[in-house]
Structure formats: structure tokens, C-alpha cells
Amino acid sequence: MDEPVEKEPRGARRKRETRARLLEAALRLSAERGMEGVAINEITEAADVGFGSFYNHFESKEAIYLALVEAVFEDFAQGLDRLTLGLSDPAEVLAVSIRHTLRRAQREPLWGRFLVREGLSARAASQGLGQYLLRDLHKGIAAGRFKAEDPPMSFMAVGGTVLAVLSAQLHPGSLDASLTGRLDLPVAPRDEVPERAAAMVMRMLGLSTAEAADLVRRPLPEAEATDPGWSGRAVRD
Structure with a gap:
């Protein structure tokens, strides 16, 4: 006979x-204004919680802020580690991580905006996704x-590329009417953007065009491991 599940005390649940x-x-x-532009009373009012x-x-x-970085970035980075646990090729690990990051931002624009806002800060770069990327x-x-030849510059180049692509994803059409039009470039289907970005990063890091294309065409591991667990549900728009 199964033992009864102990019920969480009401006070602890609240x-x-x-x-x-x-x-x-x-x-x-x-995600809208950056943490520096947010006051504590605004947070409590938005949460409907007493100051x-x-x-x-x-x-x-x-x-x-530190708890939020850990919850959003660290949790996701650890999820990516679980996701890529069976992969032995460091290039494939990074390619998979980039593709999953960009695809999650497509699914969860709020998460993506927070990553764009905070991803280049000194604090975020030394924690969560930043330290995992450097590793x-x-x-x-x-x-x-x-x-x-210059690992720190490579770190900034890869991180900056991913964040720039992510930002473009959050503003559909921003490139279509400007850069792509002036250069007479075809507009990439939205579903192909994560793979094209990952392939570009692989080429930037020295892989051949053919090898980069092969890496990003491989099936992605299951994504359940990257779901956020800090609030018991994904925070979505």
C-alpha cells in the first residue's frame, strides 16, 4: 500500500x-526596462504583494536580481547540460545549445527579451549562460x-552573435525591410534562423561550411530538460 503523500503546509505554500x-x-x-530601471515598489505592485x-x-x-539570473539563466544552462549529456563532440554541444536557446526565445518572447536585456551585463556574463558558454x-x-587565437574575443563574438540573432527574432521584419532589402538577400524562414545562426558560429570558430551544415541538420535532443522549474511553470507572454 502506498504511503500517503505529505501535504505542504499552507504557510509554506503561500x-x-x-x-x-x-x-x-x-x-x-x-525584460522591458532592465533591472536598473525597476523599483522595488513596482515589483510588488505588479506581483500584487505588499511592499x-x-x-x-x-x-x-x-x-x-541575482535570484532571477539564477532562476532564468542558471536553470536553463543546467538544462542544456542535461540535454547534451550524451554528446561527446564539443562543437555539437555548442551548436545544440545555440539552436535550443534561439528556439526557446521564439516560443517564449518574454524570456528572450530578458536574455537580450541582461545577457551582455558583466554580472550575467560571469554567471549562468555566460560561464557555460566560456566553458x-x-x-x-x-x-x-x-x-x-583570442578566446575572450571569441567568447564575446559568439555571445554577441546569438544575442543579435535573438533580438532580430523578437522584432520580426526588422531586417527584412532594411539589411536584406538593400543587399538583395532572401529572407530566411523563421524556423531556419536557429540553424543558420548555429552554422555561422561554427564557421566562425573554424569548422568547414560542409561540417557546420551537417552539425546543424542533426536532430535535436528532447527539450523537456530545459523547462524552467523555479516557479512550477514556464513564464510566457
Whole structure:
């Protein structure tokens, strides 16, 4: 006979739900304006939480920002690690990570906007996705898969490329009417953008055009492992 599942105390459940609402509100507001432009009272109002209750969960705005970076970036980065666990080629690991990141941003624009806003900050670059990207680049260089005479610049080039493509995805048509029109370039179907971006990064890191194309055509691993778990549900628009 199965043992009865212990019910979560009401107080603990309310505390967890309040914390999740605060994080969700901080995510939405910082995705729009950046955390520097958001006040604590705006977070509590958006979360429908009393101002004083904020300090039951976070010591400061910096504290909720760090928790948010961990929840959004660190959780996703760890999910990518689980997703690519069976892959031995550092180039494929990075290509899969780029494709999944861009596809998730397509599915979850709010998450994508937060990544664009915070992805280039010094704090975000040294945590979560930033530190995982740097690690994967070093692995690829050590294995001889990537050619990078200046690893820090390669790190910035790869990160900047992904964020630029991600930003373009969030503003459909922004390139169609300008760059692609002036250069007489065909507009890439939205579903192909993650693969084209990953292939470009692979070529930038020294892989041949043929090998890069082969890598990004491979089936992606299942994506369930990258779903966010901090609030019990994905935060979507």
C-alpha cells in the first residue's frame, strides 16, 4: 500500500507562491526596462504583494536580481547540460545549445527579451549562460575542434552573435525591410534562423561550411530538460 503523500503546509505554500509572483513580476519588468530601471515598489505592485512582504523573501533589489539570473539563466544552462549529456563532440554541444536557446526565445518572447536585456551585463556574463558558454568554448579549443587565437574575443563574438540573432527574432521584419532589402538577400524562414545562426558560429570558430551544415541538420535532443522549474511553470507572454 502506498504511503500517503505529505501535504505542504499552507504557510509554506503561500510563501513559495508569493516568491514566485515576485520573481515573475521582476522578470516582466526587467525584460522591458532592465533591472536598473525597476523599483522595488513596482515589483510588488505588479506581483500584487505588499511592499513589506518583499523583504520576507529578498534583502534588496540586487538580491532578487541575482535570484532571477539564477532562476532564468542558471536553470536553463543546467538544462542544456542535461540535454547534451550524451554528446561527446564539443562543437555539437555548442551548436545544440545555440539552436535550443534561439528556439526557446521564439516560443517564449518574454524570456528572450530578458536574455537580450541582461545577457551582455558583466554580472550575467560571469554567471549562468555566460560561464557555460566560456566553458564550452574552452572545451572545443582544447579538443582541437575550435580555432580561436583570442578566446575572450571569441567568447564575446559568439555571445554577441546569438544575442543579435535573438533580438532580430523578437522584432520580426526588422531586417527584412532594411539589411536584406538593400543587399538583395532572401529572407530566411523563421524556423531556419536557429540553424543558420548555429552554422555561422561554427564557421566562425573554424569548422568547414560542409561540417557546420551537417552539425546543424542533426536532430535535436528532447527539450523537456530545459523547462524552467523555479516557479512550477514556464513564464510566457
